[in-house]
Amino acid sequence: MPRPISASAFSFGKARNGRTLRGSPFAIPLVVRRSLRPLKALARQADAIASGSLDARPDAEAAPVELRCLVSRFNDALDRLEAGFALQRAFTANAAHELRTPVAALRAEVESGRADRAVLTAQCDRMGRMLGQLLALAEAERQSPPLQAPMDLGALARQALIDHGPAAMRAGRSAAFEVAPDATGEGDPGLTDIALRNLIENAARHAPQGAGILVAAGPGLIEVSDDGPPIPPAVVARMFDRFWKADRRTVGGGLGLSIVEAAMARQGGAVRFERRNGLNVFALRFRQG
Numbered sequence: 001m002p003r004p005i006s007a008s009a010f011s012f013g014k015a016r017n018g019r020t021l022r023g024s025p026f027a028i029p030l031v032v033r034r035s036l037r038p039l040k041a042l043a044r045q046a047d048a049i050a051s052g053s054l055d056a057r058p059d060a061e062a063a064p065v066e067l068r069c070l071v072s073r074f075n076d077a078l079d080r081l082e083a084g085f086a087l088q089r090a091f092t093a094n095a096a097h098e099l100r101t102p103v104a105a106l107r108a109e110v111e112s113g114r115a116d117r118a119v120l121t122a123q124c125d126r127m128g129r130m131l132g133q134l135l136a137l138a139e140a141e142r143q144s145p146p147l148q149a150p151m152d153l154g155a156l157a158r159q160a161l162i163d164h165g166p167a168a169m170r171a172g173r174s175a176a177f178e179v180a181p182d183a184t185g186e187g188d189p190g191l192t193d194i195a196l197r198n199l200i201e202n203a204a205r206h207a208p209q210g211a212g213i214l215v216a217a218g219p220g221l222i223e224v225s226d227d228g229p230p231i232p233p234a235v236v237a238r239m240f241d242r243f244w245k246a247d248r249r250t251v252g253g254g255l256g257l258s259i260v261e262a263a264m265a266r267q268g269g270a271v272r273f274e275r276r277n278g279l280n281v282f283a284l285r286f287r288q289g
Contacts, residue, residue, distance in 0.1 A: 060075065105119070106120060148188070151192065160193060164196075168213055177216070180219070227280075230275055239273065269287065272285065
């Protein structure tokens with residue numbers, strides 16, 4: 001702990017030995033200026049940090065002992081901010097890349113003078129799906145504040161299957177529903193619907209013809225599973241990465257499972273995948289009161 005400075009050190013007049021204290025009234029500004037030098041240096045370092053130089057950090061070791069903890073926490077906040085900016089830049093670049101492909105295909109088809117309606121429709125559908133996924137991801141990440149309300153998971157799962165199951169059945173898959181007692185949890189119904197919609201669409205798109213899709217609800221849990229072939233470990237390791245696709249020729253934008261993960265994380269839940277009893281199982285886990 002710093003030693004307190006005695007007020008007598010800056011008093012006017014003469015000391016007991018009759019000698020005048022030298023520079024007494026002028027020592028205070030000098031001491032203050034010297035004590036503030038580290039703070040001024042930190043301020044200059046902070047001023048130099050901008051969106052293009054988020055890798056710069058104030059030197060915590062050069063700060064006064066009393067401020068080192070504060071500077072360290074400030075640097076931690078900058079680390080998180082830098083990671084967020086990096087993710088945003090990568091997201092923008094990937095979105096532009098994914099949209100460029102169908103736009104180029106549309107342009108080439110139109111300029112050829114023999115535009116095929118089926119090709120144009122397919123590319124427009126591809127762009128529409130990509131834009132829809134981008135909007136869903138933005139909604140999942142930016143909805144603020146998400147609800148933390150009691151939810152009837154059975155009712156939510158049933159409604160999601162009613163809304164999105166017919167498309168899966170038209171694509172040649174069957175759909176079924178199961179609900180266990182006390183199928184409740186806490187979270188945001190809107191975000192939960194986003195997650196369920198994308199899981200059902202993902203199963204309908206990737207499961208083979210004739211596969212069955214099961215939506216089951218239980219305490220703090222909704223599972224969407226299909227009886228398609230096992231997913232290779234290399235695909236499992238990256239399936240939640242944004243814009244990643246095992247087959248670049250497919251129509252999807254590689255965002256479906258990223259949307260699910262974001263929607264669940266935003267409401268304090270999680271999504272997990274496992275191969276169980278011959279099924280590919282995606283489990284949405286919710287908080288329970």
